[in-house]
Structures are given as C-alpha cells and as structure tokens.
Amino acid sequence: MAEPRTLFDKVWQSHVIAPQGEGTYLIYIDLHLIHEVTTPQAFEGLKLAGRKVHRPDATIAVADHNIPTSNRKAGIDDPESKLQVDTLERNVEEFGVPYFPVDSINQGIVHIIGPEQGLSQPGMTIVCGDSHTATHGALGALAFGIGTSEVEHVLATQTLIQAPAKNMLVEVNGTLAAGVSAKDVILAIIGKIGTAGGTGHVIEYAGSTFRAMSMEGRMTVCNMTIEAGARAGLVAPDETTFAYVKGRPYAPKGAAWEQALAYWRTLPSDPGAHYDKKAALDASDIAPHVSWGTNPEMVAPITGRVPDPAEIDDPLKRAAVERALQYMQLAPKTPLVEIPVERVFIGSCTNSRIEDLRAAAAIAKGRRVADGVRALVVPGSGLVKRQAEEEGLDRIFRAAGFEWREPGCSNCMSMNNDRAEHGERIASTSNRNFEGRQGPGAKTHLMGPAMAAAAAVTGRLADVRQLG
Amino acid sequence: MEKFTQLTGVAAPLPMINVDTDKIYPAVYLKTIKRTGLAQWLFQEIRFKPDGSENPDFVLNQGPYRQAKIIVAGDNFGCGSSREHAPWALIDFGIRCVIAPSFADIFYNNCFKNGLLPIALPKEIIDELMEDAKKGANAVMTIDLESQTISRPDGEKVQFDIDPFRKHCLLNGLDDIGLTEQKGADIAAYESRARGSKPWLFGMTQADG
Ligand code: SF4
Secondary structure (H helix, E strand, O other): OOOOOOHHHHHHHOOEEEEOOOOOEEEEOOEEEEOOOOOHHHHHHHHHHOOOOOOHHHEEEEOOOOOOOOOHHHOOOOHHHHHHHHHHHHHHHHHOOOEEOOOOOOOEOHHHHHHHOOOOOOOOEEEEOOHHHHHHHHHOOEEEEOOHHHHHHHHHHOEEEEOOOEEEEEEEEOOOOOOOOHHHHHHHHHHHHOOOOOOOEEEEEEOHHHHHOOHHHHHHHHHHHHHHOOOEEEEOOOHHHHHHHOOOOOOOOHHHHHHHHHHHOOOOOOOOOOOOEEEEEEHHHOOOEEEOOOOOOOEEEOOOEOOOHHHOOOHHHHHHHHHHHHHHOOOOOOEHHHOEOOEEEEOOOOOOOHHHHHHHHHHHOOOOOOOOOEEEEOOOEHHHHHHHHHOOHHHHHHHHOOEEOOOOOHHHOOOOOOOOOOOOEEEEOOOOOOOOOOOOOOEEEEOOHHHHHHHHHHOEOOOHHHOO | OOOOOEEEEEEEEEOOOOOEHHHHOOHHHOOOOOOOOOHHHOOHHHHEOOOOOEOOOOHHHOHHHHHOOEEEEOOOEOEOOOOOHHHHHHHHHOOOEEEEOOEOHHHHHHHHOOOOEEEEOOHHHHHHHHHHHOOHHHOEEEEEOOOOEEEOOOOOEEEOOOOHHHHHHHHHOOOHHHHHHOOHHHHHHHHHHHHHHOHHHOOHHHOOO
8 A cells, every 4th residue: 555645745746847966856836926025036037047937827926015005096105115016017017927916906915815816726836935825725735935046946947946844743623712713823833833843844734623714714824834934834625625716716617627626635644644743732722812022932822921031941042032022122921911002903914814804893893993003904905805895894994993904915014104113012913023024113912813903992912802 | 156165254153043034134125126235234123223323232243243254043043034135135244154053944945046055053063153153353164065064263173964966056056947947858748747637727827717
C-alpha cells in the first residue's frame, strides 16, 4: 500500500516539475495574485531582461494597499501612492495581465477577492508577493507569500524554486463558546506555539472546530498562520468548501466542475499520515483574546492582565517584553479591560468579510461609539461592501457613529491616508501589532471584529461576552 | 546578482528576538518603486528619534558599527511581512551577512536572491558570537562561504551549514530565472500534462463568467 500522505504532501508532489539542486525543487504555480506594492521592481526586472509574463491567464492584479477609502472620485492625493498604483496599471497593460480596476465592484484586498471570485480553489499552488497569502489555504490550496525577486521569477516562468516544508498538525476539537470567534482561535494558537512555532512547516488545521467553521472563519485562521512563522496554513477541503466555491465567477463550471470536484475529494490527508510536529487545543478553553504587546504571540484572554517582565527568566524574552510594554505604554499587571482605546479599525484581510461585518454590527446595533473614539469599518471588497449595504449593516454602523468606508487595506498597514495619529492606541481586527505597523508610534491591540466593536462602544478593551 | 565568496568586516550585536521586517523597514516607506537607496529607512523606528535625529543608543549609530557588514541577532530574525525591501535596505547599508539562531522563512529566501548570506547557528554559538560582536572596532569577523566558516576575532573558526544549491548560486552570483529558463522543456512538459488532467486551471483569470 502506498505511504499515507498529508494534504500538503499531495499538493506539493503534484506540482513538482523537476529537482533543482540538492533538496530544492522547481514547482509549478497555478495562480499568481499581484498587487501594487511588491511588484514594481519585479516588472522592472522583466523589462530589463526583455522577458514576458509566461502565463497572464494564471495571473491577476489588483491595487489595494494605497487606495483611498473615502472620496475615491478625487483620486489618490499622495504622489508616491499614486505613482505605485499608476505603475501597476501601466505594467498590467504592457504585459497583458488581467486587472480589477479601482472603480470596479470587484476591487478589494487581494486575499479577499481571490476566494470571493472563485479564483482560489482546492489543490492549487497560489502565491503572491504578500505574506498573508496563507489566507487561501482555507480552501485547501497551498498558498504562500513570496518576495519581489520570486514574484519576478513566477511572472517569467510560472514556477518557483522551493525546498519542501515539513508538516505540522494543529488540532482543535470541541465547540466554541458564544462570543468566541475564529480570530480568538488563531490568537490562542499563536499564543501557545509562538511566532516561530511553525517556522519551516506548513500547518494543517484539523479537528471538529475547523470542520464546523465557516469558510470565512477558516480564512481568518489561515490568514494569521504566517504570524506563527509557518509558510502556509491548510484546511482540508470538504462540503463547506465545495459549496463556497460553487457558482463563483471564476470557479469551474459544468463538466469542468465535476472533474475538479472529483479531484478535490482526493486531497484530504490520508489516515495515518505523518506530521513532523503537532499541537492541540481544546475549543472550550478558548476565550476572546486580545494582544497586549508588539508581536502576535503577545496575547492573552481578555480576562487576563498585562504580564510582568520581572517574572520572566530568559533575558532576551524579558528584554522583549520590557521593550513591548515601554512602546505600548502599559504598566505590568494592568487588567486588560482597563486599557482605554482612541481608535478602532474593523477591516483587513483577516477580518473584513461579510461574516466579520455582521458580527461587529450585531454589537454596534443600538449602541454608540464612545466619546473620544474614532471607529472605521473598511469592507474587504466592493462585493462585501455591496452585500453589507443590502443587509443594512452600513446603516447600523453609521447610526452608531462608525465611519463606513470604501474597500482596501486601509489602516492595517496605513499606506493610504487612514493612518493612526502618532502614539494612538487602536483596537484592530488586523493581523500585526508590530511597532509602527499602523502608523508611527501607533499602539495596536489585535482582536476579533465583535471585540473591536465592543471596544468602540465602551472606549476600552472589553469582553464582548458581557455586552450580550 | 552580486557574488558572495568571502566577507571581512565589523559585526554589530543586535541582541533582540523576533526582529520583524516592519522593524527592519517600516511600511510607510514601501511606496518606493526602486530597490536601491533604501538604507536611509533601515531600522527607522529604533535608529532615529521621532524628530529625525539619530538615536545614540542604537548600535548602527555607534563608532565602528556604522561600517558594520555583519549583524548578529536573536531568534526568528526577519519575521512578519514578505517585503524584500528588508534585505534591500540591509544591503544598501552595507550589511552582507546576518547571523542568528533562526530566521523566518520568507526573509531567509529573500536574502539569497540578493547576495545577502543568512547564517543560522545553535544558540550557544550565537551567544559567543554576540560577545565577539560587542568588541567594537575589534569585532571583525571573516565569513568564507566556500569553506562554510566564520573566523571569530580571536581567529577561531566556526562551521556553518548551507543548502548546496543556494551556496552554488551565491558563490557564482547566479540568476535564478536564467537557471530556471534552462528547464524550459520540463516546464512545457508539465504544462501539457496539467492541461490534460486539470484543464480548468488554464485560461482561468481570463474566463470570468
Ligand atoms: S489587509 Fe493588511 S495584511 Fe492584508 S494584504 Fe492588506 S496590508 Fe497586508
């Protein structure tokens, strides 16, 4: 009998073209997503070498990072942002790459639109010059972020030189309590295994908690896999996956759908497949989480406190926590629910899908954003925005004092104008709380969308379970 | 790509864990469409004060470390964003080698594409090299890629591992794309097989509707 294989092994092996030196392989890439920030130097490289894009029909472009989220008709006022977007538009034109223009309903954050359009499918290899490409692993695709030189390599050859990753299994079983979201699951996992816990590995998420999770929730989990250091995250495709993909604009149709579906059903890991590393959590132990520090492993349940560096033995870890608390301007042992916020950001490729907006709106409904707090809701794509408006979510947010914006990356990384003021403290549904990530000196607390809405209406970090 | 054979220079100590790429190269400067001239923004938040003046506490602002060619750092160096601006900025500053107990995968890959050598070594050895790097003008190390050795300031040699293919590319300054293009026939054969077995993946991004 053949050796049992993991989902990762299957996708990897079916994409190996040839060995490329010792321990490295040339692998084929099925889908290449590109955006304006990490591609100008890659296209420049192609031009200098007189190369073409090998497969424009497996490539798609969108501008998301630099795009204004209000008054779009006025165009981009920042000249550098404008140059980056103009450069992308010139390049896609010159190289014949399909593109979702800024004024199209299909525009949005690259990792939102891939699954939403049915472009991201099970069993594919998907890359993008962006670390959160891991998001697409929710569909059972091997999806990972690459650097600009690799973007150029994929554009020119539709291949990459890679060493195979190791397999890691993260199993979560049980039912999540009310008020606990997919974001809390991934924050709890990162808190447990650490920001380097998955380095060199691809993480497969398994167990009844993920089986019961919606595709949106799985995407939130896979999105932040990179924050655990892993190259990619994967969830085995199942009926939930197939129902999600079916009928989307770029999904296979008719006979091709049947053929694809038959293939997708062969992908889940075989019983007894080998994993190099394992971790497990019990869903019933997971509470709503928030981050208190400056990397995503610095998290705690909302009922907890800021840690005390004096209680940490390892000198480098202690120094890191001291530095984090200094940057975050937090005293050791402060109860998390006593930390006031000045800004709230609901958006990003982690949490800007329709389900996220519904969860936040459910908390915002009938309440008011606290005095002195500025709260932004930025849908992940034009389609998400339209659906939210059809459901009346925009009216709920507006009535509660939230700003309702156009889709894009926005305050997640602040390349457009949605930057935090210097030193502002933000409750954010994004994925990174690094120093300066949301603006110079900005202090980020990561959390799920309902928790962020709860922070907006109370003016501090709050336990959403107490808002009912 | 510039070759990497031997490098002699001052090693700067950066005893921090989880140095992320936002720290190495902040997001606000990602708007550039160039890959050169990025050193001015390297380590911006810790290298400069909010008023733009140098932070004298930061190692690369201190005497001999201004000319550092090597950085010795803590675990999980280069985690976070995939931005290749991080290695570009390091190189532009003059750093050609980073030594740490571990690296984040994407950063590690990006280094090799740019002639920057990342060396991973066990923590006990890093602790010793970190002490060496604190010797200011005497923190001079020599990295020899061919023999895979680091010569410490006292002359002692430390051996390191590197993937043979990557070593070959660095030593010869080889361009990955050129190498891959030599496998054109293999790629074409793969594509024709895939067209047969997974036809829905072809013409995909042009087939809306
Ligand atoms: S939303 Fe944030 S993390 Fe996601 S692609 Fe945009 S900038 Fe990156």
